[in-house]
Amino acid sequence: xxxxxxxxxxxxLLGIALLLYVFVFSSGYQKYQxxxxxxxxxxxxxxxxxxDFNKMRLLNPTIINFKILADHGHAHDWRYTVEYTxxxxxxxxxxxxxxxxxVVTKTLPGVSPVAYxxxxxxxxxxxxxxxxxxxxxEFTFRKSNDDTHAQENIKFQCxxxxxxMCRRELEFQRQAVMHNLTIIFGKQRx
Ligand SMILES: *[C@@H]1O[C@H](CO)[C@@H](O)[C@H](O)[C@H]1NC(C)=O
Ligand SMILES: *[C@@H]1O[C@H](CO)[C@@H](O)[C@H](O)[C@H]1NC(C)=O
Numbered sequence: 001x002x003x004x005x006x007x008x009x010x011x012x013l014l015g016i017a018l019l020l021y022v023f024v025f026s027s028g029y030q031k032y033q034x035x036x037x038x039x040x041x042x043x044x045x046x047x048x049x050x051x052d053f054n055k056m057r058l059l060n061p062t063i064i065n066f067k068i069l070a071d072h073g074h075a076h077d078w079r080y081t082v083e084y085t086x087x088x089x090x091x092x093x094x095x096x097x098x099x100x101x102x103v104v105t106k107t108l109p110g111v112s113p114v115a116y117x118x119x120x121x122x123x124x125x126x127x128x129x130x131x132x133x134x135x136x137x138e139f140t141f142r143k144s145n146d147d148t149h150a151q152e153n154i155k156f157q158c159x160x161x162x163x164x165m166c167r168r169e170l171e172f173q174r175q176a177v178m179h180n181l182t183i184i185f186g187k188q189r190x
Contacts, residue, residue: 027133027157032170036178038148041185043141044106046148047116050139050181051104053082059180062086062173064095078104089172090165098124116141133157135170148185150178 038046049055057063066084073079082100087093103119118139125132135156142149152174158166 023161024159025131027159029155029157030163030167032154032156032167032174033152034154034174034178035149035151036182037144038150038182038185040146041148043114043116043143043148046150046181046185047104047106047118047141049184050141050177051078051102051118053080053084053102056084058184059177060086060173061176062089069099073104076106076108078102080104088169090168096124098122113142133159150181152178 050059053066053068056066064085064087066082069081069083071078071080080102082102083097084100085095085097087095100120100122104117105119106116107114118137120137120139122135122137123132133156135154137152137154139150139152142151154170154174156166156170
């Protein structure tokens with residue numbers, strides 16, 4: 001049997017496209033969760049600290065620099081957009097530029113339980129914006145006796161082939177943030 005060369009080429013191209021789709025572009029969302037207790041601290045103070053991107057550099061060792069693109073709102077609902085450059089902890093020669101959109105909220109007066117929340121979505125694009133990955137974070141601070149209970153829930157997109165790398169990177173970064181938060185607030189005994 002003779003198969004026309006054109007068909008073979010078409011089949012090979014289709015195969016490559018399918019492989020690319022499965023291993024690179026079909027990035028489903030993965031979940032990650034971390035909690036921590038920040039001793040002898042007010043949830044509001046910790047929330048304010050984390051919400052301030054200037055402080056992010058003291059918390060997150062992977063952030064190299066940033067630029068606030070937009071900023072508006074009030075004490076109960078404050079929103080800003082930031083563009084930042086980060087390096088990967090496990091692959092320091094690679095630098096990413098990402099855009100983060102932050103929504104910083106606290107419960108209105110009279111509403112209980114009182115919660116302080118920082119929601120953010122992050123987008124990192126590659127190949128001139130042709131290929132983008134998203135992540136969503138919900139960072140909540142609540143009072144727990146004299147301490148602050150902090151919990152961060154993350155959903156992140158990652159190409160299937162790189163899931164373990166993405167997870168390692170995220171774990172390093174988020175554990176560092178939590179760890180540095182406990183250290184910074186542990187020092188300022190009021
Ligand atoms: C934060 O924590 C990480 C790891 O726990 C550490 O390497 C880093 O130096 C700390 N400080 C800053 C400013 O990132
Ligand atoms: C924050 O994100 C969570 C989960 O995505 C959502 O349920 C919640 O309503 C968000 N809160 C605000 C204030 O946007």
